[in-house]
Amino acid sequence: MQEDVVVVKDFTKTYGSTVAVDGLSFTVHRGEIFGLLGPNGAGKTTTMESLEGIRHPTSGSLNVLGVDPTRQPDRLHRLIGVQLQSSGLPGSMTPAEAMEFFCAYHHVAPRYDLLKRLGLGEKQNAQFSTLSAGQQRRLALTLAIAHNPPLVLLDEPTAGLDVSSRIELHDVMRELQASGTTLMLATHDMAEAEKMADQVAILLRGKLAALDSPTQLTATGSGLVKISVASETSCLAQEGGVFPGVSQQLNKDEYMIYYSHDAGETVPALLDHIKTHGDHLVDLRVERPSLEDRFLEITRSEDSNGGQP
Amino acid sequence: MIAFFHHFMYDFRIGLREKSLLLMNYLFPLGFYVLMGLLMTGINPTFAPTMTPAMILVAIMAGTLLGLPYPVVESREAGIFRSFKINGVPALSIVTIPILSSCVHITLVSIIITLTAGPFFKAGVPVNWGYFLLILLLTALTFASLGILIGVVSPNSRLIVLFSQAIFLPSMILGGLMIPSDMLPPALYRVSLLLPTTYAMNAWKGLAFGMQSTFDPLWGVLILLASGIIAFTLSIYLFTWDSKNKSRGHNPLLALLSLLPFVIGAIFLSTL
Numbered sequence: 207m208q209e210d211v212v213v214v215k216d217f218t219k220t221y222g223s224t225v226a227v228d229g230l231s232f233t234v235h236r237g238e239i240f241g242l243l244g245p246n247g248a249g250k251t252t253t254m255e256s257l258e259g260i261r262h263p264t265s266g267s268l269n270v271l272g273v274d275p276t277r278q279p280d281r282l283h284r285l286i287g288v289q290l291q292s293s294g295l296p297g298s299m300t301p302a303e304a305m306e307f308f309c310a311y312h313h314v315a316p317r318y319d320l321l322k323r324l325g326l327g328e329k330q331n332a333q334f335s336t337l338s339a340g341q342q343r344r345l346a347l348t349l350a351i352a353h354n355p356p357l358v359l360l361d362e363p364t365a366g367l368d369v370s371s372r373i374e375l376h377d378v379m380r381e382l383q384a385s386g387t388t389l390m391l392a393t394h395d396m397a398e399a400e401k402m403a404d405q406v407a408i409l410l411r412g413k414l415a416a417l418d419s420p421t422q423l424t425a426t427g428s429g430l431v432k433i434s435v436a437s438e439t440s441c442l443a444q445e446g447g448v449f450p451g452v453s454q455q456l457n458k459d460e461y462m463i464y465y466s467h468d469a470g471e472t473v474p475a476l477l478d479h480i481k482t483h484g485d486h487l488v489d490l491r492v493e494r495p496s497l498e499d500r501f502l503e504i505t506r507s508e509d510s511n512g513g514q515p
Numbered sequence: 516m517i518a519f520f521h522h523f524m525y526d527f528r529i530g531l532r533e534k535s536l537l538l539m540n541y542l543f544p545l546g547f548y549v550l551m552g553l554l555m556t557g558i559n560p561t562f563a564p565t566m567t568p569a570m571i572l573v574a575i576m577a578g579t580l581l582g583l584p585y586p587v588v589e590s591r592e593a594g595i596f597r598s599f600k601i602n603g604v605p606a607l608s609i610v611t612i613p614i615l616s617s618c619v620h621i622t623l624v625s626i627i628i629t630l631t632a633g634p635f636f637k638a639g640v641p642v643n644w645g646y647f648l649l650i651l652l653l654t655a656l657t658f659a660s661l662g663i664l665i666g667v668v669s670p671n672s673r674l675i676v677l678f679s680q681a682i683f684l685p686s687m688i689l690g691g692l693m694i695p696s697d698m699l700p701p702a703l704y705r706v707s708l709l710l711p712t713t714y715a716m717n718a719w720k721g722l723a724f725g726m727q728s729t730f731d732p733l734w735g736v737l738i739l740l741a742s743g744i745i746a747f748t749l750s751i752y753l754f755t756w757d758s759k760n761k762s763r764g765h766n767p768l769l770a771l772l773s774l775l776p777f778v779i780g781a782i783f784l785s786t787l
Contacts, residue, residue: 258601260757283603294598296590298533303525310518311603349602 208235216266228412241403248409250392287350297335312353340371396498430465441483526616539582540620544574552636566638568719569692579662587666614659647723654715657743668767691716708781746773
């Protein structure tokens, strides 16, 4: 049986008359990477900050590794590591000082090896304000994991990072997961969530719109498969045609893109059309819907339902 | 205790590393001291006997009222305190450590002023070193508590300037630093009793420098102590981790209670 690390039950948070989170419930299991997705104002940061003990729920309950974040903040901070969205460090503090400072408050020896492991060895005596965005993010993650917490909460961990820095951070996250650490990830980045997360919760206007693994979520959508075709003389764009299974088509750059609910019927028909028009195939791609497609589908459906997910 | 030590050492180093703090802790008070030593001792011969405590008070006010509040507001607005809270840094440390480290900076500047003012500018030297140090420590702690309290209750840096200057400027003019309080007209003398520097100067003159004090210097010690304790307690009570989270919601006007001992002093001591 999987051990529950985070249990959120009927969690509601209001600011005056504004409902930021409305009756949210989910469970995160040990060793999982859990993605919290949603557009701006969906309630992701409020949920994360409430789990970190910064904000207090208006109603409902939160449980982090058996600790109530509101009532037992002293126990909580030993169990969690948090990489904040904002910098969270004084501009003149060096990575080495930050490591000493936070490790001292966590009652553990400073982990200078982690600074080196995350590529900050040469920058350990540089002031925080002089570090690049990628180095600042890596330092925040290093400090979050330095006391070896069983749960790490990451808020937009790769926002603004270049490709190689993102890959490095993803590698570290995978290593942490392999060592049994549970990770909660609030992100706008659907590709990151799809790649990294075992379970994803999509929040819309403070409510839970979907909760499942990325694979299941994409499978339970409209079921449309995206077929992109390019040919030498672009006969599909010029001649048009009706193909079996296609519910929507559009022309983008040199490609004709078809959304089909039966790729097995559509693809042979497309190839046959190209051949009969004396054209030659250049590229053909068949893709299942991405998490981003599914996210947009859920968002549009919520909008058309007048804010009721 | 190890965490407290690391935090203190970091805060002390920042007082030297950050240009704005270096200016307030050392460059401004020492520059002002040299300027006053060169100019005022020639223009006004009555300045020399009280020059040492007056210049130490300038150092105390610069390091505390002008130097302490801004980092508090900046850290709160930048989410640094939120990060501290998540990592188990207690509010008591956040309030106490800058007070202690600024007292160390003030002590270093005070040593320079006290050791050089006599030989270079023929300034008065303490006759009772015990009282001199006691009043130095008490005044520094009181002003540092007031400085932190200003940072805690100021929602932005513009209000810091307003609150800090509301004490700093009148203290420079009426607080006994440039003109002895007993030479002020009665109405201004009553106003000067609302300022902490008046009590510190009076206590130093009467207890440490062997000079005539305007009123019983022990009243000054008591009033400074009371204000310091109230300011420190209110700094912890009113402290907020996060400007976006108003859940604690204590009224910042409570900070005015820290000035109550001076109001009481002004009421009772102006009639003596």
